[in-house]
Amino acid sequence: xxxxxxxxxxxxxxxxxxxxxxxxxxxxxxxxxxxxxxxxxxxxxxxxxxxxxxxxxxxxxxxxxxxxxxxxxxxxxxxxxxxxxxxxxxxxxxxxxxxxxxxxxxxxxxxxxxxxxxxxxxxxxxxxxxxxxxxxxxxx
Numbered sequence: 260x261x262x263x264x265x266x267x268x269x270x271x272x273x274x275x276x277x278x279x280x281x282x283x284x285x286x287x288x289x290x291x292x293x294x295x296x297x298x299x300x301x302x303x304x305x306x307x308x309x310x311x312x313x314x315x316x317x318x319x320x321x322x323x324x325x326x327x328x329x330x331x332x333x334x335x336x337x338x339x340x341x342x343x344x345x346x347x348x349x350x351x352x353x354x355x356x357x358x359x360x361x362x363x364x365x366x367x368x369x370x371x372x373x374x375x376x377x378x379x380x381x382x383x384x385x386x387x388x389x390x391x392x393x394x395x396x397x398x399x
Contacts, residue, residue: 282333282340282364286381286396294318301381301396309333309342311355329355338364340381360386 286301298314311329330353331344342357349356363384367377379398386392 280335280338280364280366282335282381285399287399288394288396295320299394299396303333303340307332307334309357311357313355327355328353329357331357335364340364355388357386357388360388360391 283303283305286303288299290297295318296314296316298312300312300314302310309331313325313327315325315327317323317325329344329348331342331348333340333342335341340362342360342362344353344355344357361384362381364379365377365382366379367375371377380395381398382395383391383393
């Protein structure tokens, strides 16, 4: 009987701690003002593909507007989202190589019953693209 109760408690604890994330969707972050605007957008599709767009509008820059793109595949393991770009994903337009890039999926826990607002977001913590590491991008 003791073993059955212990097993039941173990199963319940695994069930309650397992969290399936739904990271797919559109993400966006805007930085700056009208003189220098930077915008990053990311779309994680349900089929495991992603597209990334970086837009920079610097009125005093040369060139004043810059568009940079990336695409590839993404996977998730618990709250970690991993990105991969194959050679066929890269061309003149899609020049960002996301291979090895990892982000943490952050959202409000289902067990959190407080009324505080936690924005669902991805926080990049590993990337060979230096300006992506440390960036937070919010789900729309």
